[in-house]
Amino acid sequence: MTDDHATPDGGLTAKEQAVLDTIEEEDIDFLRLQFTDILGVVKNVSVPAHQAEKAFTEGIYFDGSSIEGFVRIQESDMRLIPDPDTFAILPWRSEGEGGTARLICDIVDTDGEPFVGGPRQVLKSVLDRADEMGYSVSIGPEPEFFLFEKDENGDATTIPHDNGGYFDLAPKDLASDVRKEIIFTLEDMGFEIEASHHEVAEGQHEINFKYADALETADNIATFRAVVRAVAEQHDLHATFMPKPIGEINGSGMHTHISLFDEDGNNAFANEDDEFNLSETAYEFMGGILDHAPAFTAVTNPTVNSYKRLVPGYEAPVYIAWSDVNRSALIRVPDAAGVSARFEVRSPDPSSNPYLALAALIASGLDGMETGADPGDPVREDIYEFDEEKRAEYGITTLPSNLGEAVDALEADDAVTEALGPHVSEKFAEAKNQEFAEYLTSVSTWEEERYLEKF
Template sequence: MTGDNLTSAEQAVLDEIEEKGVDFLRLQFTDILGTVKNVAVPARQAEKAFTEGIYFDGSSIEGFVRIQESDMRLVPDPETFAVLPWRQKDDSAAGRMICDVYDTSTGEPFEGDPRRVLKDAIERAKEMGYEVNFAPEPEFFMFEEDEDGYATTETADHGGYFDVAPKDLASDVRRDIIYGLEEMGFEIEASHHEVARGQYEINFEYDDALSTADNVATFRTVVRAIAAQHDLHATFMPKPIPKINGSGMHTHQSLFTEDGENAFHDEDDEFDLSDTAHSYLAGILEHAPAITAVTNPTVNSYKRLVPGYEAPVYVAWSDRNRSALIRKPAARVPAASR
């Protein structure tokens, strides 16, 4: 495949599609609630997707546009191309790219696209001289399926925090999930059973904010797909079962200057935090109610935010208490202040 109007990154994707026998592409994006959506196109449409975009009905997507403004366009980011490991067969494979959403009436990026909102925030930080780095710790449950393939509330095991087999019966499933993530370019740091029965956590290495957000969307897709291969239903629902711990996603945050210095570190401070770090922390505390409306958008989210289950219930910060809204973990080296 060759194209005269393609960038080098786009051409590299077309070459990889041909080399790896990719016959279908999933073009993914997220709605206002963070739910991953996608449209599948034959791989031969990849060049058209790059040069013209793929049109879709935005009025059918949660939080996007009204029906009279429904025509929208997906433009894939070639840097996000990956082959889906659970879709590979002897002579064919499926690929994935994450897309930006455009408003066809103006030709401009859609203001309600969560990826666009993040890009704008990253640009503001860059203008201030900072690079934003995130490292998430996503938690999830896996439930057994009934004879019709529907999810039950029977957990995959009855283990607890850091348990091993035979209590942790899903370690083999997590292993397959990790293999799948690594095939898609993830650098996995750790995996373990979480506090609640049937609950797990897999941590991957920090990256810039946009790459991390894309990775979280990919992570959820991979976890669900590979769990389904084991006849299990994976869910990131915050509180699927009452009276046990729910799932959260601790997110390590840091700012680095253009010369690679950690803007959050100051060894003369009681907590090794700079004035910039204190201001950043204060900003999150000040805007916590508004932030929560975005990060916890469902009724079920608030079933998790109750006392007794390690979830935050007060707008507060700490360097020790893991249930605080914000925690400053012990920094082993200056670059680790976060």
């Protein structure tokens, strides 16, 4: 992958100079230097815009020991190096005031080397591996979210903003204006929006943006979540990407469409002579996804709550299989050919760290290509209707049923842990094991209502 950061002599690249010119032309006063911790929480350091050249040439120092999963106190000095390709002016500006812009940053250590614990660097390393194999990776995500009312104190509730359903229009879909404003804001920041609609559950929505290379997509997901929350706040609503905020209704997923392109720009997944328009490369990549699904689930579905979504009956995939006609399988192959040939991994959810989630998915697929993984035959029946015996007959296994099982699978999978690197694998598993342990010792309202007076 190309590096558009400062030149070795300390000068600026053309892209960096273009950013400085835009800062001056657009009267930008402040820059938000953004990065993501291991758990996927977006962080930022705000600096005066006149610090932009220093940020590009030297970086901006920060205390890495204060960030979840980064470094110990004795090795805390780290630097943020902005990526000029991620420059975007934030649309919120008060009249008469200068503007604010955002730059997503890479992290380097005190020696100037890329920090191996930075999620963006993890994804870059996996994409470098794909590049060495002669491929680039394109990703099209479909993140879902809920809009909830707030109470009289301004705190979030789980009262849906509307009672609309799948593809409903106003008056049932009360949030169409909110979605429009989100879309306009995203377009102002350079997004190309393809579609938006009300989802199945009350208060649930989906906005799809155009596929892009994997790194840009991960950046876009992080930006998307921030914009959705900010616009919702302006409407006195709370937006959440929590996978399952309400029991007994559909949860929020982030279906992820994947395709590879070769060095000539051809879709390496395409084969019009195949029944499903897929090449042998696509099948091997798919086989790797299926083989490593238990392990990457800890990363693509990283919260205790994620596993409240991954249950039969609510359109979320539970079974490790692929299909072209039903959505009960982990992987669905859309009716698309040529440049659009791809498949959709349906298990990820929007609480995941987008950099680590995409890194784990891509690494699994690349491993499948290297090992010649076989995805088996498609399952065209509704797997939700299978009993245990029939699933065994078809060789269909299930995703982990909870976060603890998923972390165990991650730690036992060399291909995924090597892709994440020892630092991230260790810190991530440590944090998630602690989260699961805390969950196991907590007492829920459901338990109180069911058992407190009964026993």
